Amino acid sequence: MAAEAEGDRRAASEALQAVARHLNCLGEESKSARKRALCGIQKEVTDGRLSGVALQQVFGELLKPLLRCLADPAERCRETVIQLLSHCVGGVPRPEEALPYLVPALAQRLGSSEIVESSEELRLALLQLLTLTLEVCGGKLAPYLDEMVKILQRTLLDPFPDVKKESCKCAALCARSIPEHFHIQSESLIKPLMQTISHQHSKVRVAVIQTTGTVIQYGNGKSVDDVLSHLAQRLFDDAPQVRQAVTTVVGDWLLDLRDRYSYFHKLLPLLLSSLNDEIPEIRQLAAGYWEKVGLQWQKENEEDLKDKLDFAAPCPQWYPERVDRPGLGCRELIFRNISKILPAISRDITDWVVGTRIKASQLLTVLLLHAEDHMTQHMELLLSTLYHACLDDESQVVNNCVKSAELIGIFVNPEVFLKLILSALQKSPSPSHLMVLAAVIRGCPNQMLIPHLNKIASTLSQPEVCQGSEKVQYLEQLLCCVQALIKVCQGECSEISLQLMKVLITVMAVPAGEKLEEKVREIMQLLAVVQNLGGFLDLYRQHIDQLMEWLLRTKQHWTSYSIECLQFEIIVSESGPVIGESLHHLMPILKTCLQPTQEPQMRLKIFSMLSKLLLKVNETVNSQGQFLGYVETLVKDILVPNMQWHAGRTAAAIRTIAVSCLWALLHCQILAATELLQVREVLMPQVITALDEDSKITRLMACRIINVILQICGNQFNPDNLNKLYPEFLKRLDDASDEVRIAAAKTLITWFKCITDDYERTTYKSHIEFLYQGLLIHLDDPDNSIQIAVLETLKEGSSVYPSLLEKEIEAVRHKHRTPDYCEQLLQHIKSAKDKRDADILAASKV
Template sequence: MAALVATEAAALPGPAEAAEPAEAAELSRALSRLLPGLEADSKLSRRRALEALQRALETARPEAPAADPAAFQGPWARLLLPRLLRCLADPAEGCRALAAHLLDLGLRRAARPRDALPRLLPALAARLAGPDPAHRPPPEPCEELRLALVQLLRVAVDLGGAALAPHLDDAVRALRCALLDPFAAVRRESCECAAGLARATPDHFHMQSESLIGPLMQSISHQHWKVRVAVIEATGTVIQFGNGKSVDDVLPHFAQRLFDDVPQVRQAVTRVVGGWLLALRDRYSFFHKLIPLLLSSLDDEMPHIAQEAASLWAEAGLQWQKENEEDLKDKLDFASPPPAHHPSPETRPGLGCRELVFRNLSKILPAICHDITDWVAGTRVKAARLLAVLLLHAEDHATQHLEALLRTLLLACADEEGAVVSSCTRSAELIGTFVSPEVFLKLLWPMLKKSPSASGLLVLAAVIRGCPREALQPHLKAITTELAGAHIRQGSENLRYGEKLLQCVQALVSTCGEDGRGCGLQLMQVLVTVMALPGAPGLGNQLQETEAALAAVESSGDGQDLYRQHVGPLLEWLGGSQRGWTAHSPELLQFSVLVAHAGPALGEALPQLVPVLRSCLQPDRDPQMRLRLLSVLSRALLSAKETVDSQGQLHRYLDTVVTDILVPNLQWRAGRTAAAIRTAAVSCLWALISSEVLSATQVEDVRETLLPPVLTALEEDSQMTRLTSCRIVSAFLKSSGGASEPDKFIKIYPELLKRLDDVSTEVRLAAASALAVWLECIRNDGAEACYQRDVQHLYKELLVYLDDPDSAVQDAVLEVLQAGSVLFPDLLVRETEAVVHKHRSPTRCEQLLQHVQARPAAP
């Protein structure tokens, strides 16, 4: 009430009014006629009075008193201002809106707008600032009117300038609430107003700036991107002219905005941070906090943001360099060229930028090492990219932080995010470029030996790729020796581990070139280990490319030349541990892979290969291991001319293969595994015979040893064993040409006859084919009379199968009898005529009789 009385008293005519110039007096009289309407009880009357005032002010002619700021100042301050301020609280929304508009017009036209500040700012604060802006609505309920009031406050700030200093409390109180306004446009306008207030009162604003930081940070994540941009820009100005201590409160929010999906928001952060690096009063205290934010924008997905960040960073570095010219005098006078193997010497950061990073790296790295393992993927990606940028600036100064860097990279390279792994790999390459191999290897090997991991190998491969060839060359032998050591080479059976192990080999071959010529054996040991891992066929192309690259280095040849050079030592290396092999030994898998891939080189390595096979395939060794090795041997013998006999030397080891390897494994033993071993051994024998690497004489030599166990194998439960045995017997008979030993020869056909009753048609047909060969051998022997009784028995038995339910068997047996009829045709005719009436269908017997009778009589 007292304030109201004071306002009224100020509006009454007094001595000042009497002394007014004529123009001001005329304006006062004109306004006095309209002002009583503002006090009317009727809302309509008050509105009409305000509209009349609006017309009077907006349509004033240039020569009218209202157009003269000096003439307008007195009536404005004495008559209009107090009444219009009171109208800001009018119950009618339209009246409040007109009052705000008229106040705006009045401030702009008054000669001394700052004179209105003592009454205007408290009134605006009263309408904008509620007691609890976070939970209670502001006194002004209309959002458009709140916008108009904030705009009015901004006009007052722009026109008041330094005169606002005594009224900062009211202005800041109004802005604190307006910055949290539900209406987005009010927040944007408030941000611009806060920035203007900071610029207008630079000498006093620091005392109030901290109170604006809280509301600004509450609005920095607003859903409207324009609000976020306005908040960031306003924050930059508020801190620039305010209290630098607020930087710590703001930076975490700014860091989050670097993840914003809207490029304009990220660009705003970049500009503000860059501006702080250049102009913030206390910037030296905050370099280690500001540098990571600006450098994070160097690889922004939007090129224009990255370019602007690079420009600001270069400017900041140059400014710091000039400010510290004395400290950098030696480095400036004797500037060193970029390192010889710098990844991008043409875009090498300036000295100021490099020094800024180097001097603050110890403060920046701990935060990056923490963020690079954060649970939020976006944070990890940003941190990993930033680390690569920092290392590019730090160059060889990274050495003093190397242990922490390597531990961080080992963790980060195991990340499931490909972007994190890619950036960390790049960081490892930079370490290899700038740090001495002696240093990083000394730290890296203990980490890998303590806990072999795919990520550790990935880091090792990356530092090797980044390392200059001449720097790496003295350490090459030690690196390959460590890689080929069992602890690292066989650190895991995981395929990803093998892939990274392969990358280490690729890195060594590509980086060292011909310098690696003496390390081929160790690298081949690693390659064989990778090839033996479960799932390794998925790395087939990479393995072939690596073998080709290594072969080019070793002998300027292809992959087969590589195996030809190293297969012997590799077999000796693996064979050295064969006494402890089991079915699950990784060395067994490696041996199997080596034999499978060596190709023609195996023919030159028989002195190393055969002893290992002989030792491992003895009956007292692990059955599962023997089974696997027999399968390996079988595959090698199937293509013997291209593998084990590529040099034509297999015959020298034939006795060992037959006597010491095949025969022991053909012997009958109880159990399913033993049966599987016999099947594998029979397969090996068949592969050896069918490969055509043995001459007839050689087959004849092994037949005497192998025929008895093969005939026994005709009784095996395995169909494959019985079938293969029939084929082997047939091959043995063909190679003999005749019945050289009648006693042994006679024992063959009864075993084959039994197979005619086999459950497998395929076995029965193979047995019939073998019987045909047996009969052919008798014919070639020239002593048919000695075998008449056995042949007669065979005729009788075969005639039974001419009436077999299976027509294929009937046809096969018919061919056997027709082929064997040349021995004793009359005997066959008698036996056939004796049983023809017993057959369900005499067709086959009649065909046989016709065939025999059609043959010319013997002379």
């Protein structure tokens, strides 16, 4: 050992002699001279001959001159000095002996309010020297903590990113090296760290987060409050490494922070938010930390949890599928902190920043999964939060809130949540109330929900709820509630089937509900299936009388804007053949609503519906063959009063639609002569009057109606009745519409066919003569289609009084522009006469 010591002294002496002349040159004005001197010293010190004690002796002599050179104007000289100092600090056995001089020198270069060391690379090298000093000296740097903190406060804000990262490394090392003193000064570093936490380089952000974790872990735990908002913001960082760093720091705090019990309610949301991160690795990291935190807390509180550990409650029967139930410690942590966490989530879930709202909604779902039935005592706040959040424009927020509402349905007694939700729905119905209700119904087990079916269905079918809004979004959610009830309760829905039908019919009746018709029919089909019915028509059949009675109570007060009027149209139109089973309800409603004293617009709508029914009479009102018993009421009490003339366009429109209904009734061919004769006296005058209407459609329909009446019971008309008709049709041959003129000609054909032996030709010769003359005028019409129609009419009419017609033809044919039709007509008369003569001759022979 003595020989070794002697060797060290000799090596140190030789080195000191070698560098002595170089030291003298360090004060030279020449930059090159100083540079050569420093290079010479570097060569002597770093050539490998000096180590241990020898290097310590040489370093002791070189320290002060070298530190003075840190202020050398030449950057290259300062760089060499830093390299020399680093070599010596890392190589000497007692580096702490240099601290009284080294640390102040570093503080002078790095810790001033203004940047003293201008070179970024040298500031980095100086910081690396300080880091090295911390590594080799450890706790012996405690007396110099103030200087180091002063340095770090400046360098953490350095413009050079690498200096920031090295500062973070140095600060973390300082915290770990002298924790017993560091906690006094730790708060001084929080502000610069938080100023740097949003730096544009992700690696800097990661370093700052990690350092913040260490500084608070070994420092003052009260600083958690100062950094929480910054760490929370980093959970939205685009860089996964940054989010992972936050997760790690928060997880470590929850495990190791001395005051962690005081900050559980603030730290838990940050860790649990990472359970929904888009990166699987981060989710797994957070889940691992969360499991450790729960187990550690459970172990630390074994006495408090003794009963729950010894008599562990089984997993709830209806626990969400494919979801692992968190451990007891994790659940208990949430139970005890949820009252402090929920208000913050409630606030953040309506924040103006979309990302914040999404994170808050995700966190709410995680919390409720842990809280289980303990969320019951927070239902008012929870539901209020969900009502607001479900109105969000961001679909992710809404979807997460719906999941939360489904968890409420799983874990909370339906008596509790239904009392609150249904009450809120009745007071101020909105789409969000319905959305939450639909979600809790979907989540609720059917055994728990069935006792409350009537209460839910009655609320939904109340006018203030099912008619609460005409907006599509509201109606969609109303349908979601109905669909959820049917899917959850299945066949048990038979007891509320009528209420659900009322809701579905109301949705379809609302003007905006037209867009949802297909969805309504789909739900009706589902309601029929769960009751083992053949389809939605069977559903109507099951409730048709109750539905009609539901509407009968208010029929006196309907207008075109009444929802009841729209509901009536839907029931009648959608029930198809089923409506034929409820004519005893249908006709009183029609009779009341189609009185001339009722609102014209409503009458137009109902007449339009009625005309569609009559066009398919055997598939609708006559599906049971009972409609004929109501025809007299329909014609006398409904159609005829509305065909009477009143001034105004609306009145004209009503007359037109009433005539159209009459035409549809006759066109369906279910009426026989008996039914028509019962109403002929009141009907015919109104139809004849309709021939003079301004509306072409009305005139056309009137012609066709009389044609059908003549076809069915024309042979029951006496000659006087017939003679009152033909002048009206002669006038129609002068109509402005060719279509009406042709219809009038066809009706006259039928009129001629109605002439029987009771019609005395000689007595009524003047009528026949007048009719022939009128028709012959139109036989020369400029329109060829009219000529052909009149020709067919005259051919049919020629058999009534052939000789008279021949005489009339001869009198006018020379005046016709196209006498060919006269020739055809004469030829037809001659052929008919020859045929009659032949028949008579044949009969006489027999």
